[in-house]
Amino acid sequence: MPRIACPNCGARYDVAAGVIGPAGKNVRCARCGTVWLARPEPAETEAPVTQWPEPPPPKVREMEDEPPPRLRMRPAPPPPMSAQDIDEPPPPPSRARRGTGAAVAWVLTLLVLAGAGYGAATYPQTVIEAWPASARLYALLGMAP
16 A cells, blocks of 8 residues: 655545555645645565474384383272271252352341232321322222322
8 A cells, every 4th residue: 555645744544545556646734735746655675574483294103213102100999998998978968058148138028028018008108208100009009098
């Protein structure tokens, strides 16, 4: 892509190929407004691609010259268990200990919701005064005061 530069302020612009011919073209700088006859500058040459040297060929080992590789030993298996060593498996944790916190949280949540429902049903006028938009809900449920 050809590149042109403003002679006044030095701003550089990339121009699509073929827009500026070899004779040049009058252009206006977008930065300073100077008009000049632009001729495309030669494109900057890219650095040549460096060729990496070929790697050396792999070495071929002769089987007679080298001893065989050592084998990795597996760990010995555990000794067999006798009838005396076998105990009953431990009992699973009791449900009471496992879910006590979750059960308490559920009970408290249900109590709060039940209290809110009771208050909304018993004191609708107070709820409507505190939250006027709830009047439509009471009218829809047929509980308008």
